[in-house]
Amino acid sequence: MTPETSLAERPAPTAASHQRPVPREWYRSAAIYQIYPRSFADGDGNGVGDLPGITSRLDDLRDLGIDAIWLSPFMTSPQKDAGYDVSDYCDVDPLFGTLADFDVMLAEAHARGLRVIVDLVPNHSSDQHVWFQAALNAAPGSVExxxxxxxxGKGENGELPPNNWESVFGGPAWTRITEADGRPGQWYLHLFDSSQPDFDWANPEVRAEFHRIxxxxxxRGVDGFRVDVAHGLVKHNELPDYVPPVDAASMGGAEPVPYWGQEGVHEVYREWRKLLEEYDGDRALCAEAWMPSTQxxxxxxxxxxxxxxxxxxxxxxxxxxSALRSIIDESFAAFGGVGAPSTWVLSNHDVVRHASRLALGADSPQGHGVGPLSPGKPDPVLGLRRARAYTTLMLALPGSAYLYQGEELGLPEAIELxxxxxxxxxxxxTNGERYGRDGCRVPLPWExxxxxxxxxxxxxxxxxxxSDWDAYARDVQAQDPESTLNLYKTLLRLRRELHLGSEEFAWADDVDVPETAVAFRSGRLLVIANPGAQPVALPSDARVLxxxxxxAEDVDGDKMLPTDTAVWLLQG
Incomplete structure (x- = not known):
């Protein structure tokens, strides 16, 4: 990682060298690793990852140096949307194992000091949920x-949908049912697939059911919930027509959007917060809220x-x-303004992996994906170099950080599916117009x-x-001190030892770097990142961690930071 020493040879600072009280609430500074269960590790050989597979790999995650894991949905589901269509919120889908398997996994994770966050999908259920099946068999206006x-519907015979809303996945957001007597009937809303009907969160019975869940x-002992579509749930009472901008991301759009970010949704989470506070151990709620600004x-x-x-x-x-300085300032102002930590993230199961996204030559809105015929396909070497640098910057920032499985291997998007x-x-x-999210969900290479x-x-x-993923396999990278895996291990170890998640942040205005570079301090750590085209001179009194x-070095032998590279330094 430097011209002079490898990671294995470099002495590491000890926790005692810079003591700082760690916040009581673990989630404020935690490094959390997202597991996409069907693609993490397969314990029974059927080609789909499962809970026993996760349990078998917990030692690898402990050795990586994370504090917690977040599991994407593993609850009972027809799997029309990879588990985000839930038919039973209080059981495990047989594809992933049993409740007993979950309890074993949870206990084994806790034994290794890893907290466990589970995914909860409250905006919609599967159309196979007992409630929705009962609704199909009930009359209009019924409790069901x-x-x-x-x-x-609108029109002379209700043949038109109630409004013009579009599904996030493409096509109309309304589907008309056939009533029990065979006549065309009412329409139901599904902001996602037609197999994912939206709950009506104005109904107290829905709220009570999710309190039970x-x-x-x-x-059972889980440490928190990542809440899917946390900006949804509540819709505008009048269900007005709305057409998102042509270039809008699939989960966002110009304000106001009548089905995102409605004020009533916040009351739901106030109730949930009170419920979680009844439990010991700082149980946490994390919002997936695709809103247009940090504010x-x-x-x-x-x-x-x-x-x-x-x-x-x-x-x-x-x-x-310039963009990095702006978003970091905005983030600290917005989240700090409400007394919350920023929750940094660069990849997840819904977006193009950042080892590819950072080198795309054309726009790829969230949810659209990249495939064989996409314009501006990424340069894998450039993408990985930028991804390693961006992650190095991110993990030095105070607050919590989420990592998506496989990014620690430098995995690119699988484009040629x-x-x-x-x-x-x-x-x-979309009839193949959008490739979607499969490219970031391909099963991991371990060996x-x-x-x-x-x-x-x-x-x-x-x-x-x-076929060329041998070089990304974890066992190969574990033996290479310069690998992306060992970079992540080092970053996470130093982050923990230096308490970077809870340190004070300040721009390093006293450090002489060009406008094309970023320099800041997290506690006594100096971080410099160089997205610019020219090398940047490093302070002569700084020690590289x-x-x-x-x-690189200049003609005088002074250390230089090449383009698309970031470094952690100690001065003095």
Missing amino acids: RGRYMFRD LRFWLD EIAKWVRSDEMHQAFNFSFMYTEWDA PDEARQDPTWFR AGAPAFGFSETGKAWLPQP VASGPL
């Missing part, structure tokens, strides 16, 4: 229909609401010094040369893995 967004998992996102983490909200504005900030292998509803609902790269001992994988890539 009142749990979902059923409405009469929260308690079910809290009583809007921060509304979800006011003192009586949720504890974390993904900083998606940061995630989509380009690799540019064959059409017949794709499974994302977006691909089907070079092994069947399915060690993901599954039978060689099965629910999405095909690129870790760099995202090789450093």
